[in-house]
Amino acid sequence: MMEEMRGAARTLYNPRLRQWKEAGKAVIGYPCTFVPEEIIHAAGMLPYRLRGIGTTSLSIGDTYFGPVICSLPKCMLQLAGEHAYGFLDGVIITNGCDSMRRLDECWRKAGEDIAGILPGYFRYFGVPHKTADYSHEWFEEETRELIRSLEEHFGVKVTEKALRESIRLYNESRMLLQQLDAFRSGTEARMTGEDALTVVLAGSAIPREEYTAILKALLKDLKKSPRIEKGRKRLMLVGSANDDPGFVRLIEESGALVVADTLCFGSRSYEDLTGEEGDPVAALSRRYLNQCRCPRMFGCYRDRLSLILDKAEKARVDGVILQNIRFCDLHGSENGIFERDLEARGIPCMRMEREYGPLVETGRIRMRIDAFLERIA
Numbered sequence: 001m002m003e004e005m006r007g008a009a010r011t012l013y014n015p016r017l018r019q020w021k022e023a024g025k026a027v028i029g030y031p032c033t034f035v036p037e038e039i040i041h042a043a044g045m046l047p048y049r050l051r052g053i054g055t056t057s058l059s060i061g062d063t064y065f066g067p068v069i070c071s072l073p074k075c076m077l078q079l080a081g082e083h084a085y086g087f088l089d090g091v092i093i094t095n096g097c098d099s100m101r102r103l104d105e106c107w108r109k110a111g112e113d114i115a116g117i118l119p120g121y122f123r124y125f126g127v128p129h130k131t132a133d134y135s136h137e138w139f140e141e142e143t144r145e146l147i148r149s150l151e152e153h154f155g156v157k158v159t160e161k162a163l164r165e166s167i168r169l170y171n172e173s174r175m176l177l178q179q180l181d182a183f184r185s186g187t188e189a190r191m192t193g194e195d196a197l198t199v200v201l202a203g204s205a206i207p208r209e210e211y212t213a214i215l216k217a218l219l220k221d222l223k224k225s226p227r228i229e230k231g232r233k234r235l236m237l238v239g240s241a242n243d244d245p246g247f248v249r250l251i252e253e254s255g256a257l258v259v260a261d262t263l264c265f266g267s268r269s270y271e272d273l274t275g276e277e278g279d280p281v282a283a284l285s286r287r288y289l290n291q292c293r294c295p296r297m298f299g300c301y302r303d304r305l306s307l308i309l310d311k312a313e314k315a316r317v318d319g320v321i322l323q324n325i326r327f328c329d330l331h332g333s334e335n336g337i338f339e340r341d342l343e344a345r346g347i348p349c350m351r352m353e354r355e356y357g358p359l360v361e362t363g364r365i366r367m368r369i370d371a372f373l374e375r376i377a
Contacts, residue, residue: 001218002195002198002199002218004202005198005214006202008201008202008205009197009198009201009202009243009245011053012051012053012054012079012084012085013087014202014206016205016206016207016210017046017205017206020046020207021087025044025046026044026090026154027045027046027048027087027088027089027090028040028045028047028048028089028092028121028150029048029085029088029090029092029119030047030048030091030092031050031076031093031094031096032094032096032100032264033096033264033268033269033291033294034096034125034127034288034291034294035047035094035125035288036143036285036287036288037170038163038166038167038169038170039146039147039150039284040092040150041169041170041208042158042159042162042163042165042166043147043150043154043156043158043162045090046207047204047208048204048205049204049265050076050085050091051201051243052072052074052075052076052078052079052356052357053075053243053244054084055075055078055079055357057078058071058075058078059078060078060080060081060082060110061073061077061078062074063110064077064106064109065077065102065106068327069099069102069327070099070325070326070327070328071325071326071355071356072099072241072325073100073102073103073106075356075357076103077103077106077110080107080110080117081110081117085117085119086116088119089119089120089121090119090120090121090122090150090154091107091121091123092123092124092125092146093107093123093124093125094124094125094126095126095296096127096294097296097328097329097330098329099327099328104124107122108122120153121149121150121153121154123146123149125142125146126142127142127288127289129296129297129298130298131289131290131297131300135289136286136289139285139288139289140281140282140285142285143281143284143285143288144281147281160280163280163281164276167274167280167283167284168276169208169212170208170274171273171276172212173203173208173211173212173215174269174270174271174273176212176215176216176219177199177215178270178271179219180196180199180218180222181196181260183219183222184196184257184258184259185259185260185311185315188228189227189257189259190222190225190226190227190228191225191228192248192252192258193235193237193248193252193258193261194252194258195245196258196266197242197243197245197248197261197265197266198245199215199218200265200266200269200270201265202214203215204265228257232252232255232256232257233255233318233319233376234259234316234318235251235256235257235318235319235320236260236261236262236308236311236312237251237258237260237261237262237266237320237321238261238263238308238321238322238323238338239263239321239322239323239328239331239335240325240356241263241264241265241325241356242265243265244357247365250362250365250366251321251369253366254366254369254370254373255373256373259315259316259317260311260314260315260317262293262304262311264294268294271293272287272290272291273287274287292304294330295330295331295334296330301334301337304334305338305341305342308338308342309342309345309347312342312347318348318376319347319348319349319350319372319373319375320338320342320347320348321349321352321369321372322335322339322349322350322351322352323335323351323352323354324351324352324353325353325354325355325356326353326354332353335351336351348372348375348376350368350369350372352365352368
């Protein structure tokens, strides 16, 4: 079970995705948790979260983005320019941050120079930075426009019934992931942080019906699995996007256990459910805009701090790693405030800046982790 999950997490094009494509079904890529997956699913397509794994060069990314910017969208553009995303039938880009917003214009420009890298359906999906009443009204209309554009381009119909079924399915899988959290954050953990991240990553590239069935089987297996040995320091991972299980493995190889997180390739993607009553489009727009766990959302710092404090208490963490990708202004700035406020409450913290992608700085990162674990010994 876990081996299949690992395979899906390590590759861009896994066997279940290949089967989906061979059946003549469409795949829509998106880079950020603010894009409503249920809408893509209700249209009969597979929502596929874009990642930058497997990059060995940034020649294309640097050409269009420039060097002094977050390396995550640059890696995505690099893969697009290398035709690694050739299986995508469409892409929806959103302004998760300014670097991700620029992926829209850089990909379009690169598409003028490199033939065949721009999918036929390529849409910008704007997301407000506030949760005021007028923001909700605007975002709901933007969501309806997204539905209309998918229907028009692909010749499909996103019905209310299909939306309700998709909402129920995604709610079910998110509740299963919440149950999965208990197996890594409980007093007697049965799952490593590396495996927990692997499971979440696999879900971003597998048909949701199949993924939900796998989660149910995995939960049954975990109930019978051996407990992880005690004595490890219990850590929480906070900050920038991380879709590399190897980074978590590096932390855990030093004698720690990552028992909780607030990452977008992690608990942010499944902690909130969508309301199943009333207008499904309105419910989806409320659920996705109310995701204040990302620092892109203005006026929600206290909510994010409270979330970390609550998870730290429930998971009985010994310390928090506040990491950010180099040039990530949002997480880099907020991590400094988190460090101040968490340390003031007696929670040891370590701030770490890193590059996205292969762990080329393994030695430096391991040394920092070892020093932090000695501090909280």
